[in-house]
Amino acid sequence: MSIWSFANPTRFMAVTARLTPALGALAAVLLVIGLGWGFFFTPDDYRQGATVKIIYLHVPAALFAINAWFMMLVASLIWLIRRHHVSALAARAAAPVGITMTLIALVTGAVWGQPMWGTWWAWDPRLTSFLILCLFYVGYIALWEAIEDPDTAADLTSVLCLVGSVFAVLSRYAVNFWNQGLHQGASLSLDTEENVADVFYYPLLVCIGGFAALFVALVLLRTRTEIRVRRLHALRLRERMADA
């Protein structure tokens, strides 16, 4: 059995019917633990005070805002190469989740930036590239909505996703060119020594795990909805054919 057997919608529906609630529950548990731990049981930072706790929403949301686009890119490639409908629908399903994550990251960043930097918004490379990512999501979703024929829409949005990915990376480096960053560097990574302190680190990991489960659960849920919508459409067409 290979992973491609999940491209069969019936099989996909059968597996995700059990998987989605489980992931949703896992996300709920992890988020309650992570956010509760982060908000109530970690000390205030000596310089930033209580505002440091926004990190538990900001970092995971930003992480999955980018990963959602990456997932759409992979799904679009699978659709273009192997023409699995579930893949195209999953890409479509991930876009609104991705834009929500982007907006969460932008808004929490603004809320945190106001007391820390003294400004809601700065044209910092990271902030700007997230705004651009947000615009890409808007364009992608708008193109899906605008085209009636589902296969044409899947094809065109996939091409847009590929080209958009190249330009998103390009924009990231273009705005870096301004070279006037307010945003601090990565505060957690696997390969450097310099991370946030352990007291903040572990709840953050739990939160990231929670957001990961939440993201997958939401995408699966939306993909299931899309498949059902597609089936309903097919049933209606068949009925109309039978009437005529």
Add this chain to the structure above:
Amino acid sequence: MRDLALAVRSGGGFGLGLVFFLIVTVLVPFGVGPETARLAPIAPGILWVGALLACLLSLDRIFALDREDGALDLLATAPIPLEGLTLAKAAAHWLTTGLPISIAAAPLGVFLSLPWPGHLWLSLSLLVGTPALSLIGCFGAALTVGLRRGGLLLSVLVLPLYIPTLVFGADVARRGAEGLDAATPLALLGAVTLGCLAGLPFAAAAALRVSLR
């Protein structure tokens, strides 16, 4: 060639972009005030944004008219590949908007009290950068050609794609105007244009094939 002749004769596409560019340039001093100290630093940016918007304005004409009278289907079945067609379309668009704007930008810079060596850098950066705008626009137009009201959607799709070109282009013009070394952003701008030239005709042709299916 046919596109060129049509664009010049019908007047619409050819004049429109240029006049829009002129209007933007003339209106800005009324908006922000006529002092040289205020205008000079923002002049390169304003001229670049004006050029970009002027390009955006004429994008939906690239394929829409041909689609309406069926010429696009004929061109698609013609012996030249679609990639070549999109490249020719982008070239025609550039010759009717990008090139005149690049030439007009230097004299228009006077209105915005652009310091002297900046004119040359501005024209040069537009000359290098506007082909990328036309190519990206051609891709966007190919994506939206099948839609009845593609105009607004086209702008939304193309807008984020224009950002790298705008950043580098405006930076060349700004550094040139301030007398700094502008070679690095100019090289990057050229790289963006050449990258678009190499990749986007294929993407645009793929999108056209889907739209014409």
